[in-house]
Amino acid sequence: MINSNNIIACTYTTVNGTEFNAINPATGELLEGSFTGADSTAVNQALKQATEAFKIYRTIGAKRKAAFLRAITGEINLIGETLISRAVAESGLPVGRITGEMGRTTGQLRMFADMVEEGSWVDAVIDEAQPNRLPIPRSDIRRMLVPIGPVVVFGASNFPLAFSVAGGDTASALASGCPVIVKVHPAHPGTSALVGSAISKAAEATGMPKGVFSLLYDNGYTVGAQLVKHEQTKAVAFTGSFKGGMALLKLAQDRESVIPVFTEMGSINxxxxxxxxxxxxxxxxxxxxxxxxxxxxxxxxxxxxxxxxxxxxxxxxxxxxxxxxxxxxxxxxxxxxxxxxxxxxxxxxxxxxxxxxxxxxxxxxxxxxxxxxxxxxxxxxxxxxxxxxxxxxxxxxxxxxxxxxxxxxxxxxxxxxxxxxxxxxxxxxxxxxxxxxxxxxxxxxxxxxxxxNGVPTGVEVCAAMQHGGPFPATSDSRFTSVGTGAIYRFVRPVAWQDWEDSLLPPELQVSNPLNIWRQINNNWTKE
Known part of the structure; x- marks a missing residue:
C-alpha cells in the first residue's frame, strides 16, 4: 500500500491542494493512489524544518552521514520488487531498464557514502603562519568546503529512480551536508512515494534531524516556483527541458538573494x-x-x-x-x-x-x-x-x-x-x-x-564522469550532475584565519584527526 501523503520533515502530512493520479503511459489507465498537491503552508514548513535541520546536519560527522546514505540503500532494496513494478507502470519503461536504474540509484548512494566517510573531498588547504616573513608576516590560513544549506531537487521525467527522489542530486546534496526538499515529478508520484518513505525510514533509523528530507507533490508548476523563490532555499537541481530550466533560472535570479540553479536542459549530442x-x-x-x-x-x-x-x-x-x-x-x-x-x-x-x-x-x-x-x-x-x-x-x-x-x-x-x-x-x-x-x-x-568510437547513451557513475556542458546544455558547465563531482554543486569554500587549533573544524586541525588528504604549504599530505 502506497502512502500518498506529502512528507514534511520525514513525517506524513495532510495538505490542502488539488488531487491527481498517475497514468500508465503505455495503456492510458489511471493507477492506484490519489496524490494531493502541496500548498504554500507545506512549502513554508518544509523549508523551515530543513533550515533547522541544517544547523545539526551540516556538522553531523562523516560516519553518521555515510550510515544514513547506506541506510537509504538498504530501505530501497527492501522494497525492490514493489518499487520496480510501480516505476514500470508509471514510466512505460521495461523491467530490465528499471531494474538497472534501481541498481544505479543504490550504487551512487553507496559511492557517496564511501566518499564522505573517507573525507578528503572537502579539499582542505592549509597555508601555515610565517611570523618572521619580511616585509610582512603571513597569517595562518586554512580553507575547506562547507555545505550551503537546504537544496530543492526536481524529479526528472526520464529517470524515475536515478534522477529523482533518491537520485544523484539528492544523494550528492545529502552527502555534502545539505537537507533536501524533493519536488516530485507528476508522472511518477507512486514511485516517488515509495522512495520517499525509504529515505524517511533511513533518517529515523540513523538518528538524522527530521528536517533533513521532505517530499512535496504538485501536478503543475506552483509548488516548484514557490520552492525556488523561498528565501530559505539555498540551491536548486533540475533535469528536464530547456523551457523548464530557464523558467527556474529566472525565478532564482529574480529573488532578493540570488541562488545557484544547476540545470541540465538537454543536448543533441x-x-x-x-x-x-x-x-x-x-x-x-x-x-x-x-x-x-x-x-x-x-x-x-x-x-x-x-x-x-x-x-x-x-x-x-x-x-x-x-x-x-x-x-x-x-x-x-x-x-x-x-x-x-x-x-x-x-x-x-x-x-x-x-x-x-x-x-x-x-x-x-x-x-x-x-x-x-x-x-x-x-x-x-x-x-x-x-x-x-x-x-x-x-x-x-x-x-x-x-x-x-x-x-x-x-x-x-x-x-x-x-x-x-x-x-x-x-x-x-x-x-x-x-x-x-x-x-x-x-x-x-x-x-x-x-x-x-562509442555511443553517448549510457553514463558511467564514477569519479571521472562529467555530465554537464556549456549553455544551453546546462546552466553551469563547471559542474557535473553524475559521479562524485556532483557534490561540489552544493558546497562553498570558507577560510579560517589565525584561529586556535581547538576551535577549527577537525578537517583543518594540526593533528589531522580524520586522517584525510590535505594540501599543506602547497604539498599534498596526510601528515
Whole structure:
C-alpha cells in the first residue's frame, strides 16, 4: 500500500491542494493512489524544518552521514520488487531498464557514502603562519568546503529512480551536508512515494534531524516556483527541458538573494563520422547508432540526435543501412502523453524545413498500446544546417538528423555552428585523427564529454564522469550532475584565519584527526 501523503520533515502530512493520479503511459489507465498537491503552508514548513535541520546536519560527522546514505540503500532494496513494478507502470519503461536504474540509484548512494566517510573531498588547504616573513608576516590560513544549506531537487521525467527522489542530486546534496526538499515529478508520484518513505525510514533509523528530507507533490508548476523563490532555499537541481530550466533560472535570479540553479536542459549530442572509419565499418556503425537512437524510445539527454559526415559512397551505405534498421525498430511507450505529443509535433514540423529529407521511420508500431514512439531519421546538407538554427534544436525522442558536408571545411563549419552540448562523439580510425585537430578542438570547446568510437547513451557513475556542458546544455558547465563531482554543486569554500587549533573544524586541525588528504604549504599530505 502506497502512502500518498506529502512528507514534511520525514513525517506524513495532510495538505490542502488539488488531487491527481498517475497514468500508465503505455495503456492510458489511471493507477492506484490519489496524490494531493502541496500548498504554500507545506512549502513554508518544509523549508523551515530543513533550515533547522541544517544547523545539526551540516556538522553531523562523516560516519553518521555515510550510515544514513547506506541506510537509504538498504530501505530501497527492501522494497525492490514493489518499487520496480510501480516505476514500470508509471514510466512505460521495461523491467530490465528499471531494474538497472534501481541498481544505479543504490550504487551512487553507496559511492557517496564511501566518499564522505573517507573525507578528503572537502579539499582542505592549509597555508601555515610565517611570523618572521619580511616585509610582512603571513597569517595562518586554512580553507575547506562547507555545505550551503537546504537544496530543492526536481524529479526528472526520464529517470524515475536515478534522477529523482533518491537520485544523484539528492544523494550528492545529502552527502555534502545539505537537507533536501524533493519536488516530485507528476508522472511518477507512486514511485516517488515509495522512495520517499525509504529515505524517511533511513533518517529515523540513523538518528538524522527530521528536517533533513521532505517530499512535496504538485501536478503543475506552483509548488516548484514557490520552492525556488523561498528565501530559505539555498540551491536548486533540475533535469528536464530547456523551457523548464530557464523558467527556474529566472525565478532564482529574480529573488532578493540570488541562488545557484544547476540545470541540465538537454543536448543533441553530435556524432562525427570520419571517412576512414566509415569506409571500414559503416555496416556495424549503422546498427550501433540505430540501437542508440531508439534506446528507451530515445528519451535520454544523451541521445545521438545529430550525425555529421563528409559526402562519400560509404556514407551513403551507412545511411541506407541505418534507414533499414530504423524501419525495423519496434515502437515503445513514451514517458508521458505530453512527451509523446511533443515528439509527434516536433518530429513532424521539422520535416517542413528547407532541404530536409526523411530517410526512414519505424514501421513496427504496437497498435495495442498508446503513446508509442515512431523512430525516424532525416538528412540535410551542411549548408542548410548552418543557415537554419531550428535544425540545431533538440527533439526529445527517437529522432536523429544526418548532416552531409561537401568537404572537411564545411564539416568544421557545421560543428562550429553548434551550441553547448553534454556529449560529442567521434567515430574514427586512430591514424586519421591527427588530420582533424581543429575539429577536435572545436568539439572540446562546446561539450562536457568527448567520446571516441562509442555511443553517448549510457553514463558511467564514477569519479571521472562529467555530465554537464556549456549553455544551453546546462546552466553551469563547471559542474557535473553524475559521479562524485556532483557534490561540489552544493558546497562553498570558507577560510579560517589565525584561529586556535581547538576551535577549527577537525578537517583543518594540526593533528589531522580524520586522517584525510590535505594540501599543506602547497604539498599534498596526510601528515
Amino acid at each position: 553530435p556524432v562525427i563520422l570520419l571517412p576512414a572509419k566509415l569506409n571500414a565499418d559503416y555496416a556495424r556503425l549503422a546498427v550501433k547508432f540505430a540501437d542508440s537512437i531508439t534506446l528507451g524510445a530515445g528519451q535520454f539527454c544523451t541521445n545521438p540526435g545529430l550525425i555529421l559526415a563528409v559526402q562519400s559512397e560509404s556514407l551513403n551505405r551507412f545511411i541506407s543501412d541505418l534507414g533499414r534498421a530504423i524501419e525495423a525498430a519496434p515502437s515503445a511507450a513514451m514517458l508521458t502523453p505530453g512527451i509523446w505529443q511533443n515528439y509527434q509535433t516536433l518530429s513532424q514540423e521539422i520535416l517542413s524545413e528547407n532541404g530536409l529529407e526523411l530517410i526512414a521511420k519505424s514501421n513496427v508500431i504496437n497498435a495495442e498500446k498508446v503513446n508509442q514512439s515512431v523512430a525516424a531519421i532525416a538528412k540535410v546538407s551542411a549548408l542548410e544546417f548552418i543557415s537554419n538554427k531550428k535544425l540545431r534544436e533538440e527533439i526529445f525522442g527517437p529522432w536523429s538528423l544526418i548532416v552531409v558536408a561537401d568537404d572537411v571545411a564545411q564539416l568544421e563549419q557545421a560543428v562550429q555552428s553548434l551550441e553547448g552540448q553534454l556529449t560529442a562523439t567521434v567515430m574514427a580510425e586512430r591514424e586519421e585523427l591527427p588530420q582533424y585537430a581543429t575539429l577536435l578542438d572545436t568539439l572540446t570547446a562546446i561539450t562536457g564529454r568527448v567520446i571516441l
